[in-house]
Amino acid sequence: MKKLTTLQSQLRRAGFTLVEMLLVLVILAVLAAIVIPKFSGRTQQAKVTAAQSQISSIETALDAFEVDNGFYPTGSGGLAALVDQPANAPSWKGPYLKKGVPLDPWGNAYIYTCPGKNNPSSYDLMSMGPDGRAGGEDDITNWDARR
Numbered sequence: 001m002k003k004l005t006t007l008q009s010q011l012r013r014a015g016f017t018l019v020e021m022l023l024v025l026v027i028l029a030v031l032a033a034i035v036i037p038k039f040s041g042r043t044q045q046a047k048v049t050a051a052q053s054q055i056s057s058i059e060t061a062l063d064a065f066e067v068d069n070g071f072y073p074t075g076s077g078g079l080a081a082l083v084d085q086p087a088n089a090p091s092w093k094g095p096y097l098k099k100g101v102p103l104d105p106w107g108n109a110y111i112y113t114c115p116g117k118n119n120p121s122s123y124d125l126m127s128m129g130p131d132g133r134a135g136g137e138d139d140i141t142n143w144d145a146r147r
Contacts, residue, residue: 044130047105051127051140054102058082058110058125059142061096068093072123078112104140108132118143 061082066072069089073081081089082096104110104127111134116124119142129138 047130048140050105051129054104055110055125055127055140055142058097058101058112062123062125064096065089065092065094072114073112074114078114079110104128106130106132116143 058079062072065082068091070091073079073086073089077084077086079101080086081092082094083100085092085094101110106127106129108128111126111128112123114123116122118124124141124143126134126139126141128134129136129140131138
């Protein structure tokens with residue numbers, strides 16, 4: 001009988017009690033509540049940075065197009081002129097974007113207008129940002145929106 005009591009005592013000490021398990025789960029939940037929001041903010045900032053980088057790359061391609069042809073692409077072709085030669089560009093030396101015109105990090109097309117409303121001597125280029133709607137503080141543009 002004494003051996004059985006010693007064995008039971010050892011088994012109880014080898015496992016976790018329900019209170020200990022709940023305490024561990026609460027600690028993990030608190031840590032997750034602190035860490036997860038910090039990472040989600042970083043994801044959004046990374047997408048904004050990626051959009052700014054893509055706009056810069058598209059601007060470089062548009063400037064190369066303008067150097068070769070003497071004008072920026074206009075009309076319904078817009079940014080497609082960086083990949084496929086338009087009929088009105090005999091000096092075209094593209095494609096100016098090797099992988100095609102990218103979508104912004106949120107899966108929307110970049111908005112290109114030539115001549116631009118904000119840059120009348122050239123073009124406006126923008127991503128609608130995380131909300132997917134033009135206008136607002138989350139838009140990423142090639143002009144200073146604070147003007």
